Amino acid sequence: MDFGLTEGDSGVVARATGFARQFSETGGTPSWDQWGDGGWTGLCLPGEFGGGGYPALASVLAFEALGRGGIDRGALFALGAHLFGCSMAVANHGLAEQKAAWLPRLASGAAVGALAFSEASGGSDLDACGSELVAEGTGYRLSGAKTCVTNGSIADLFVVLARSREQRSPFAYSMVLLPRDTPGLSVTPIEGVRGLAATAPAEVVFDDCPVAESDLLRRGDLGMAQMLDIMRWERSCILAGSLGALQADFERVMRHLSERGRHQATDHALARIRTRIEAARWLMLQAAWRLDQSGSDLLQPSMSKLFVSEAIAECTGELRRLVAGAAWRGELGLADALDDALALLSASGTSEVQLNTIASQIGSGL
Numbered sequence: 001m002d003f004g005l006t007e008g009d010s011g012v013v014a015r016a017t018g019f020a021r022q023f024s025e026t027g028g029t030p031s032w033d034q035w036g037d038g039g040w041t042g043l044c045l046p047g048e049f050g051g052g053g054y055p056a057l058a059s060v061l062a063f064e065a066l067g068r069g070g071i072d073r074g075a076l077f078a079l080g081a082h083l084f085g086c087s088m089a090v091a092n093h094g095l096a097e098q099k100a101a102w103l104p105r106l107a108s109g110a111a112v113g114a115l116a117f118s119e120a121s122g123g124s125d126l127d128a129c130g131s132e133l134v135a136e137g138t139g140y141r142l143s144g145a146k147t148c149v150t151n152g153s154i155a156d157l158f159v160v161l162a163r164s165r166e167q168r169s170p171f172a173y174s175m176v177l178l179p180r181d182t183p184g185l186s187v188t189p190i191e192g193v194r195g196l197a198a199t200a201p202a203e204v205v206f207d208d209c210p211v212a213e214s215d216l217l218r219r220g221d222l223g224m225a226q227m228l229d230i231m232r233w234e235r236s237c238i239l240a241g242s243l244g245a246l247q248a249d250f251e252r253v254m255r256h257l258s259e260r261g262r263h264q265a266t267d268h269a270l271a272r273i274r275t276r277i278e279a280a281r282w283l284m285l286q287a288a289w290r291l292d293q294s295g296s297d298l299l300q301p302s303m304s305k306l307f308v309s310e311a312i313a314e315c316t317g318e319l320r321r322l323v324a325g326a327a328w329r330g331e332l333g334l335a336d337a338l339d340d341a342l343a344l345l346s347a348s349g350t351s352e353v354q355l356n357t358i359a360s361q362i363g364s365g366l
Contacts, residue, residue, distance in 0.1 A: 003285050003289060009058035013058065013061045013062050013065050016040075016062040019066065020067075023070065024069055029198060030075065032112060036108045036110065037109075041107060042083070043059045044056060045107045049107055055291075056237060059084075060240040060288040061285075063080065064240045065244060067244025068247050069244075070245075074197050075198040080238035081113075081199070081234070082114070084237040085113070087113050088230070089159050089230045089233075090106065090217075091103060092229060092233075093230075094177075094217060098177060112154050112157075113151065113157045114151040114152050115230065116146040116149045116158045116160045116204050118146060118147055131160065131162040132163055133162045133163070140213075141210060142178070142208075143206055143207065144205075144206050145205045147203050147204075150200070152187055152200065158178045158204060159217070161173060161174075163223075172223075173224045174217070176217065178209065178211070182209050184210070185205070185206055186205045188205075194339050195341075195342055195343030196339075196347065229296070231349065232298065232301045233301075235301040236301045236304055237287075239309060239312070239348075246311075246312050249337055256323055256332060269318060283303060284304050298360075299362075306351055309344045309347075312344055313344065319337075
């Protein structure tokens with residue numbers, strides 16, 4: 001296992017550090033136009049469609065550098081959902097005409113992508129998926145609703161998981177590419193969320209939406225396999241920015257405590273936090289590296305998402321406790337950081353979902 005980077009891949013990580021510095025100095029957050037102009041919206045998309053063509057490992061390290069440089073965690077999560085979720089879904093599973101129609105726009109940031117998977121009645125339970133495709137003539141009709149859709153309020157393209165009414169088998173799912181202007185599609189922004197507020201979450205309703213055969217992400221009941229591959233990418237990569245932000249928080253707390261004198265109790269707590277951050281980082285890098293080796297297992301992405309999200313939440317909570325009154329007064333940004341960290345426990349599949357996947361793979365002898 002080699003986590004070494006080529007000179008070009010190392011360059012994009014350095015560029016991410018410089019890009020983040022522009023905004024950390026002013027306290028601003030990049031717009032989607034600025035993400036696109038910097039090449040971040042298409043970082044790991046194929047070069048033939050305007051993407052950067054970077055491997056997953058370099059992309060994860062670049063996102064980590066963006067987070068460590070001070071970019072808002074919610075903005076990075078939204079960018080990751082667009083890139084690692086929606087855009088890579090089209091790149092890896094789209095037909096030639098679908099790629100030609102959408103990837104240049106997604107790569108440039110001219111179009112924002114969203115995954116519409118979760119439903120209010122079942123969360124991440126696919127057996128409770130109520131969004132249905134009904135065959136009609138040469139096409140279909142889509143009805144149902146999705147909730148907590150990252151980028152939903154601003155997305156131009158939704159990748160929707162739906163099941164066939166006619167076939168109720170565990171494999172009778174399809175992935176649908178649904179543009180925002182599709183008749184019957186309506187979006188309601190979710191207001192007042194605690195944590196990852198910059199993700200522009202929304203409720204998305206499909207009221208008898210027309211779906212052509214050409215809107216299906218390939219043909220046949222391949223939705224389940226496609227969804228698992230999409231989640232491999234998202235779960236392996238999307239937390240990199242938040243892990244980088246945690247490292248920045250750790251360094252900030254270290255400086256704060258050093259100014260007040262060193263104590264063994266706080267030193268031991270910091271040592272445990274630093275060890276946990278490093279363990280999470282290596283598990284995340286291993287998951288990204290496996291993507292670059294064409295790995296198709298379910299175990300590594302779920303282990304990474306489980307451990308990294310829980311490490312971020314637990315370490316952020318401990319950092320806040322260590323600075324005591326300073327955090328209570330709103331200093332060091334740890335109050336907002338903890339809200340963001342707790343939100344990560346649910347996003348892209350809860351810890352329980354990851355544990356179910358891990359347990360199933362252990363049972364398969366993988």
